[in-house]
Amino acid sequence: xxxxxxxxxxxxxxxxxxxxxxxxxxxxxxxxxxxxxxxxxxxxxxxxxxxxxxxxxxxxxxxxxxxxxxxxxxxxxxxxxxxxxxxxxxxxxxxxxxxxxxxxxxxxxxxxxxxxxxxxxxxxxxxxxxxxxxxxxxxxxxxxxxxxxxxxxxxxxxxxxxxxxxxxxxxxxxxxxxxxxxxxxxxxxxxxxxxxxxxxxxxxxxxxxxxxxxxxxxxxxxxxxxxxxxxxxxxxxxxxxxxxxxxxxxxxxxxxxxxxxxxxxxxxxxxxxxxxxxxxxxxxxxxxxxxxxxxxxxxxxxxxxxxxxxxxxxxxxxxxxxxxxxxxxxxxxxxxxxxxxxxxxxxxxxxxxxxxxxxxxxxxxxxxxxxxxxxxxxxxxxxxxxxxxxx
Numbered sequence: 001x002x003x004x005x006x007x008x009x010x011x012x013x014x015x016x017x018x019x020x021x022x023x024x025x026x027x028x029x030x031x032x033x034x035x036x037x038x039x040x041x042x043x044x045x046x047x048x049x050x051x052x053x054x055x056x057x058x059x060x061x062x063x064x065x066x067x068x069x070x071x072x073x074x075x076x077x078x079x080x081x082x083x084x085x086x087x088x089x090x091x092x093x094x095x096x097x098x099x100x101x102x103x104x105x106x107x108x109x110x111x112x113x114x115x116x117x118x119x120x121x122x123x124x125x126x127x128x129x130x131x132x133x134x135x136x137x138x139x140x141x142x143x144x145x146x147x148x149x150x151x152x153x154x155x156x157x158x159x160x161x162x163x164x165x166x167x168x169x170x171x172x173x174x175x176x177x178x179x180x181x182x183x184x185x186x187x188x189x190x191x192x193x194x195x196x197x198x199x200x201x202x203x204x205x206x207x208x209x210x211x212x213x214x215x216x217x218x219x220x221x222x223x224x225x226x227x228x229x230x231x232x233x234x235x236x237x238x239x240x241x242x243x244x245x246x247x248x249x250x251x252x253x254x255x256x257x258x259x260x261x262x263x264x265x266x267x268x269x270x271x272x273x274x275x276x277x278x279x280x281x282x283x284x285x286x287x288x289x290x291x292x293x294x295x296x297x298x299x300x301x302x303x304x305x306x307x308x309x310x311x312x313x314x315x316x317x318x319x320x321x322x323x324x325x326x327x328x329x330x331x332x333x334x335x336x337x338x339x340x341x342x343x344x345x346x347x348x349x350x351x352x353x354x355x356x357x358x359x360x361x362x363x364x365x366x367x368x369x370x371x372x373x374x375x376x377x378x379x380x381x382x383x384x385x386x387x388x389x390x391x
Contacts, residue, residue: 003080004095004364005372023350023358027322027343030359034108034346041195042107046345048189049289055297056289059320062297066329067388071375082371083378084364088314088336089174089259089281091146094124095364096331096379099356100288100318100341101150101176103132104203108349111135114143115353116344121145123360128176128339131163132203141170148174150263152181153248154238162212164256175256176283177249179274180264182242185291201228204235213238246277253278261316266301268308275309281336282309285318288341299330306334324366331379332386 011021024030035043049056084095099120105112113135120127121144129140131152140147149167153160164175190196197203201221207213208221208231221231252260261281262274271282284302286295298319306315317330318339330338340363347359371379374386 003082004084004361004368005079007361007365008369023347023355025362027346027359027362030343030346030350034349038108038349041190041193041197042349044189044193045104045107045195045197046102046342046349048187049293050185050187050291051293053289054293055286055291055295056320058295058297059286059289059299060322062299062320063326063329065300066333068325068328068332068370068374068386069388070373074375077377078372079368081377082368083380084368084371086337086379088316089148089261091126091148091173091259093126093146093337095367096335096337097327097360097363097367098126098128098148098316098337098339099344099360100339101128101130101132101178102341102345103130104134104197105345105348106134106202107197108345109352111352112345112348113140115348116356117144117147119344119353119356119360120147122357123364125360125364126173126337129167129172131206132198134203134205136205136209137163137166137170137172138209141167141172144171146173148172148176148261150176150178152178152239153241153244155241155243156212156238157251159207159210159212159238161255162210163206164252164258166206166210168256168258172258174259174261174281175252176261176263177252177279178263178287179244180285180287180291181240182244183240185287186293187290198235198239199232201232204232207231207235207238246273249274249277249279261314263318265305266296266298268304271305271309271313271315275313279313281314281316283316283318283339284335285339288319299333302330302333302335310334321363324363324368324370327363327367328370328374328382329387331382332384334383 086096126146128148149172219227221228259280262279263283314336317335344359347355
């Protein structure tokens with residue numbers, strides 16, 4: 001692909017022959033269409049937020065506090081010559097975008113995580129595999145290009161270490177420790193449907209395939225319905241860990257040479273603690289609004305975290321990205337890259353691998369366009385001079 005903005009030209013050229021895009025051209029459009037085709041429980045799980053949804057709404061509204069100030073007559077490069085590539089946590093990416101870890105993608109497609117890995121490999125961007133995946137670490141590692149492994153640290157250190165070792169062996173380029181989910185948030189959409197997919201054995205493929213986990217079971221989970229029920233109950237007792245401390249990041253640093261990022265950080269003091277403990281990166285995130293209702297918007301937290309540790313660690317951003325201009329704003333506020341979540345899952349629901357590719361190309365083409373029209377030739381060096389002061 002010569003440039004991401006070529007997507008725009010493809011659509012217009014096909015239009016000369018009367019061909020219209022089969023999929024919506026906005027993140028909101030993908031969500032609306034997915035809501036029409038997905039099973040209600042699957043849609044609720046992906047789209048749902050904590051309690052009244054105020055944090056999810058705040059994530060989107062936070063971008064409205066910032067306005068891009070386009071600059072003219074700067075001799076900036078045109079389509080095909082703009083530089084979007086970055087290196088973050090030692091991983092080279094064609095653009096500053098990775099797919100965020102979303103669990104239980106089998107709810108929207110039986111080969112969900114593998115198809116996401118294939119799409120991101122083609123586009124040259126990154127993907128972050130969830131511990132709560134429906135495909136195993138090894139399956140995704142075989143399909144992916146540049147990928148990171150996201151660790152939900154279980155209530156068993158031996159199992160946590162096994163996950164890390166498997167990710168290393170499968171080719172992960174970095175580890176992402178999510179610390180904002182020691183237990184699940186209050187999610188009314190799921191509760192109204194009494195739907196927690198893990199209790200049906202979904203989203204626990206990495207547990208069921210792990211030798212440490214299997215050693216805890218009286219019988220292999222595939223042996224019978226009763227054996228699977230026991231495996232699920234064993235998972236219930238292991239998922240989540242309210243006891244994590246910065247010292248655990250130090251222990252993880254002793255386990256692996258891979259770069260480590262800590263996801264779910266919103267306070268600058270927490271950022272300093274994890275970087276002091278050995279983290280190479282921090283991902284500013286409120287889990288897409290799925291954990292604490294009324295939380296600070298992730299974008300509002302980003303500048304203070306960058307000021308706190310940005311000279312010592314790579315700071316990434318997650319929660320609320322929907323457009324290329326959103327990416328530009330996050331980069332201008334100090335993020336090295338962003339994680340992009342729900343829209344690619346909606347694309348997956350609508351058209352499998354091609355739907356993921358479509359959702360990602362929307363974002364990347366929009367970013368390519370916004371960068372050039374703002375008078376910039378590269379994502380490198382983006383700073384607050386691109387923006388008006390926040391309102």
